[in-house]
Amino acid sequence: MTVILKRDALIEGWVNVTRVEMLLADGAIVERHVEDHGAGAVVLPYDPIRKVALLIRQPRAAVLISGDEPPLEAIAGRLDGLDPETCARREALEEGGVALLELESVVHLWSMPSISTERLHLFLAPYDTAMRVGPGGGCAEEHENIVAYEIPLAQLAVDAAAGRLTDAKTLILVQALQLRHAGAF
Structure with missing residues (x-):
């Protein structure tokens, strides 16, 4: 059984980073770092009549550091104490200027379980x-x-089939849309 032995907060603020000491099932004690900035909601608005989806692009420091251009992304934001549906609607209005009514849940997933609680x-x-x-x-x-x-x-x-959708949450949503609403394509 794996257990956490010790936690030390390294950074606290908009993003939190914690140093964790874990005892693994084989008896080894290892150090890991965990990022935590809260849960979020992501939405892919799509118009089934005009056969378009509303995506956004914004500057992303991590992507720019790597030398890439920011990818097209589905609309997303931190829950900040809201329920996921309210958050998705808030972000859609703020980022895309669209007032959404109906939301169809796809999945509640870990974005990077190796390092993040998100x-x-x-x-x-x-x-x-x-x-x-x-x-x-x-x-x-x-x-x-x-x-x-x-x-x-x-x-x-x-773009999904050719590997050109490089934002994971967006790729998942486009593929879910293809599976669930093939007629929209």
């Missing part, structure tokens, strides 16, 4: 042009610099 609630959500009620772009005070794009579902299917 669990994400993933949703699909149909929308139409009448539901585009704002500019999107994220919260100005948070300096998110988000740009929203409507991408043809056919293009997303091609």
Whole structure:
């Protein structure tokens, strides 16, 4: 049986990093570091009539450090004490300017269980042009610099098959949409 022997907070704030000492089942004691910034909700809004999905792009320091361009992403945000559905709707309005009604749960997953406590609630959500009620772009005070794009579902299917959707949560949602609502493509 594996047990945690000791925890030391290294960083506390928007993101928390803890040094953990674990006793493994084989008797070894190992050190690990764990990142924690809270659970989140992710939503892929899609218009089944116009056959498009609403995705965003925003500056991501980790991606830029690696030398890549920020990927297209499904809309996402931290729960911050909200239930997952409320959070998904809030983020969709803030980031994409779309007021969502119906949400279809896909999965509640670990994003990086090797290092992070983050669990994400993933949703699909149909929308139409009448539901585009704002500019999107994220919260100005948070300096998110988000740009929203409507991408043809056919293009997303091609990009998924070709390995060009490099954000894992987005890839999962596009593939779930293909499986559950093939007619939208």
